[in-house]
Amino acid sequence: MQANIQLDDTDARILTALSADSRRSYADVAAEVGLSTAAVHERVKKMLERGVIERFSLRVDPERVGLHFTAFVAIRNDGGAHCRDIAPRLRELPEVLELHSVAGEYDFLAKVRTTHARGLEDVLYQIKAIPGVARTTSTVVLNTEFEERPLRWPGSAPAA
């Protein structure tokens, strides 16, 4: 809930550089942003402490590990006492990669990935078995055009 109060242009450039390749050496990044290695190190450390950088990660191609099927599942709850418990239960399902509570006709929107269409059926059975889940509607993804883009925010530089 904190804004980018203490993120200057240099921080933004470091984030841009490391978003594209987080294993780049700080020496290399330092040369690009015009700072010493130690200074880049210090800034990264502070961004980790402040939670701006959540973690260093890597992007795996879902197709190459056999996850050929993607769907968005909208979930409606029944308005009963179990509503608060639905999200934790959905977190237990590894196929649910992403979960948002949303406004509108449905209460949650989940991104689900499985090896094939048949796998979604299994996941839907599990979701429907969660107490408080009233109904679901699935939207099948035909093709993912792009995903997990490096973030851009007011004040951040476009990726080179």
Add this chain to the structure above:
Amino acid sequence: MQANIQLDDTDARILTALSADSRRSYADVAAEVGLSTAAVHERVKKMLERGVIERFSLRVDPERVGLHFTAFVAIRNDGGAHCRDIAPRLRELPEVLELHSVAGEYDFLAKVRTTHARGLEDVLYQIKAIPGVARTTSTVVLNTEFEERPLRWPGSAPAA
């Protein structure tokens, strides 16, 4: 379109380790998976070559950089000649973080992030100005429960 034919359990454990912290040293990962540093290096190199690992990246907390508003925008095209050109145009908008072509009532589903609700209005104007876009429906995210989980696939180990 290639499956996980050549991904064994050791590869999976290396991916799990580096998903949680991609700047961990290969020496450290090697100790964890019970291999030499050089062997881990070789395996990572091959996974990069095969495209299993797309890139080393980092996860920035959207809230901490001022992106307080998220919505999913469903987009319908008009069935005309411009339909093929819509995705590239959407890619030009930095607020569109993710784009999927989908089956059903709408043709695309986009994840959009802006600093505040007002920002979505601007993005919607830009989307509606794209030739071939017939209409949009937005679903406002109230809270992101979780996102960008490390992938799990049949044969991969659960994160420790």
Add this chain to the structure above:
DNA sequence: TGTGAAAACCTACTACA
């Protein structure tokens, strides 16, 4: 916040099973 310098550590390669 920044810098340069230095010790500890890691990477990335080669030779070889």
Add this chain to the structure above:
DNA sequence: TGTAGTAGGTTTTCACA
């Protein structure tokens, strides 16, 4: 694919501006 060895690069921590 794997291991060990190693030269050269990188990280991380200083004292200090």
